[in-house]
Amino acid sequence: MVDRDVFTAIGEPTRRRILDQLRSRECLVGELVESLGISQPNVSKHLRVLDQAALVRVRIDGPRRYYALDDHGLRDLDAWLAPFREIWADRLDALEQHLDETNKED
Amino acid sequence: MVDRDVFTAIGEPTRRRILDQLRSRECLVGELVESLGISQPNVSKHLRVLDQAALVRVRIDGPRRYYALDDHGLRDLDAWLAPFREIWADRLDALEQHLDETNKED
């Protein structure tokens, strides 16, 4: 169980559900257990993976642990995605240019 | 082997290497085999997964198959990422506003 990356972390449907849930507000483990309908140890394990990928962070309050979104992980994903997004942009530009030129020919 | 989603597709390091490679230009299977240094059947299998996730598309030329990036898959990923990106933006806005206000207090 080497340090997990963001790709494998978001590869699991349950973990994506956890992230979706955390979008509205930070949550206790118990709250996630209830809303997702899965066992507490399971939630804790998934949270661990998400934490290793810097997708969530913990705020400890006595015996309780509030989990919230952490930007870093998803920013990593965004950074990986960026060069591909540029390619789309280029293609859209090329398409636009092509359309402009065909318009001129009319 | 149900229809694979983009998350599991990009979860595999080798498949991300394939995508990176395809960023520059479309490639034959044999070219990927050579540049990545893995077996041909392996490359074909990974390409299959990428194709199912709409991350690549094929152009058939006789016995040869040119694989190229397909926007759709990564756009799906981008769409999933979008609501999280909004949250970053909100936080940056809030931070900026906070900094502005503290500046005024000086």
Added chain:
DNA sequence: GCCCTATATGCCTTGACCGGCATATGCCAA
């Protein structure tokens, strides 16, 4: 039709991971 090239597919083994369960840890209150 036959062979060669390019690629896909099937089988098998191994390793990783998910989920369930039991249990350990940490923290607080009385």
Added chain:
DNA sequence: TTGGCATATGCCGGTCAAGGCATATAGGGC
């Protein structure tokens, strides 16, 4: 310090996917 609550961790069994290998398929040239 004892008990109880909130959460983490360890172990186990089943499942699934990755890689290696052999082989099937498809197309083109002779």
